[in-house]
Amino acid sequence: MPSFSVLTFGIFVAGYITARWDLVTRLHELAIFAWDHGVITRTAKGVAILSSDSPGVIVGWKNSDLDFLVVAILEDVEVRNVENALRVATLFRGADHSIERIYELCGLPAMHVLGTVNSNAPPTEPYHINAEISLHGLAPRITCAKAPTIQVIMFDRPLPGRMQYISLTPILLALGDKTEQILGGIDADDEKAEAAKRQREQELVEKLKLHTVTKHQPSAKELALPRIVNQINFSWELEKLLQKNISLVGTRRRRTLSVSERVIESASTMKDYVIDAIWRLITVYIYPIIRTSFVIALLWHRAAAELCLVLLEYRLRPEYAALKDISATAQQVEIRLLQFCYWPMQYVMLRKRKDDWQSIAKSHADYIRFYNSLWLVANDVIIGIAIGSAIIDNADWLAQHISDVLSTYTVTSLQQTISWLMDWPAGLKLNNELAQFLGDLFLWVIDYWSSCVDVLRPILPHLIWFIGFSSFAGASMPIALFSDFVSLLTIHIYSFYIASAKIFHWQLTIILSLFHLFRGKKHNVLRKRIDSCDYDLDQLLLGTILFTLLFFLLPTVIVFYLTFAIARMSIITLKAALDTALACLNHFPLFALMLRFKDSQRLPGGIRFELRDTNKHSIEAPQRPYPSTTTHPESESPDLTPPPPPPTSYVYLKSKEPVQPAIQHVACAARRRLGHVARADGVAVRVGWDEWEDAEEGQLAGNGRCGGWQER
Structure with missing residues (x-):
């Protein structure tokens, strides 16, 4: 090929790549501008609540004027009554814990009425949405006066009672009871060296990011993604609380009981009195004695375990190896003693879970770690017998x-x-x-x-x-x-x-x-x-x-x-x-x-979005008439033709599987033990x-x- 043709072809390829890169960059910036300036309305809905064709009021979180997260649909109530109930906290009566804790984690001061469902009347507010829900299991049809385009994000609500939740980062599968961190001075030095190496690699990656061609600064809505994830995790508990108090919306408060009614209500039989006395004797006198004796015995066992650990870790000189470094039996005894010392602290920490909302997932990894160690010890004993x-x-x-x-x-x-x-x-x-x-x-x-x-x-x-x-x-x-x-x-x-x-x-x-x-x-x-x-x-x-x-x-x-x-x-x-x-x-x-196969939502590995086919998931235009301000010239009657549906996209939010399989944890533990054996036995001379x-x-x-x- 002549040199002129090669040069021409090279210039063409370079120009094509440059134009394509510029086009993709412009489209990305245009999409960000459209989201930030309200061209697209994002509505996140839980799939479980879209199961009725009755009229109702949509309640949820309002992250911006056109970004909503639906928590619940309250049926057969008026919008103004729901707004008043939210304002005076009537819908949050009987909460197990402080509702301000949810507001703090969700990053918003209050919940709002977002719109209506299957309503014959148009929304009273321009930023309210109107949803049409079908019983055929299709996605809802959303309309909003201020939004020319709609994006509906659907998700399966996590069940906090089953310890389900979604997370932006994968759950840590480090299930060793912190015994892996105490495997002798040699292993500790290796762990520090590996941590320093990972830190250097992370610093190198951060420096490489500074030299990228284009760098998109995250917008306020992108930074709000962790807050929205918390709102999704709390949606199930909030929906149950709102549905429990829906009977209080728009009704007169129940009058307090009179003195005579209180006496009749609190009257008890002789049988109830005897049972109450026995229960009081157990809880006030017997249970504290048993509990104190158990704690004292546990403390004595803990002291003996700590003494054994000191003997196993004792070194005649700092450069000499300890007993646990040269004996597999001593190392196994040390692991069991460390587990025995760590279990009470884990149990106390897990007991504190009941003092807060179930949707808070901070202690879920500790729960898995605790019961994993118990299962391993139980199986170890069964196989050993x-x-x-x-x-x-x-x-x-x-x-x-x-x-x-x-x-x-x-x-x-x-x-x-x-x-x-x-x-x-x-x-x-x-x-x-x-x-x-x-x-x-x-x-x-x-x-x-x-x-x-x-x-x-x-x-x-x-x-x-x-x-x-x-x-x-x-x-x-x-x-x-x-x-x-x-x-x-x-x-x-x-x-x-x-x-x-x-x-x-x-x-x-x-x-x-x-x-x-x-x-x-x-x-x-x-x-x-x-x-x-x-x-x-x-x-x-x-x-x-x-x-x-x-x-x-x-x-x-x-x-x-x-x-x-x-x-x-x-x-x-x-x-x-x-x-x-x-x-x-x-x-x-x-x-x-076991959780991976039984309930994978308890082991989140991040989130992903799946775009659904609009024709398969959208329902037909509603047949309910909407009064319009325009009239026909031949008659004075209003135009009852429903407005055309806005362009709508349907996205499904799913929790990803953990990127690192659970079995990798065993490989890491085995690698550490084999490295310890190799160093202790002097393989590398x-x-x-x-x-x-x-x-x-x-x-x-x-x-x-x-x-x-x-x-x-």
């Missing part, structure tokens, strides 16, 4: 089988592998003297360990029985004990791994240092870089001899290191599987998962590669300055 019974009944067989497995894989197989490494394994030429020395050393330790294990074989059935008996405290306890049991019986493999890793680390570090000597370089410890250095001939000769010696011994060391590293990784894999099972038993969001990378980076950063530093 079954496992414990099976272990106790087969303790002797399990002891014999475990003894055979340990003898085969931790003693016999290891001895055969080391003997094979001492005699040119797979035809690999190794240093015979070094292989013989290392092999004899490891075989001697294995023989000594085997004699120690033989002493413990008679008590192995009793240990198995004890593990089975611990299952009555939950299935997680025998799993933790078995994990510690595996760690204890394979401690010789861990020792071999540490010894071979240290030897390999030292040898590789020396080889790297001698390699720098050949290049005329040396490692600057203070500045953490590689600097130039002049060596004497005798230094180079000695370095060459040592480098050759160590380099030829390196394959023998690598073979032994890889052997014990593979054995250690096999043990780590087994412990990782056990810790994954513990994570599932301790942190599986069972209650949240530094073998000098970090020093090599730091030195290379220092050499690149310090080029041109090394000679001057050497002279000084």
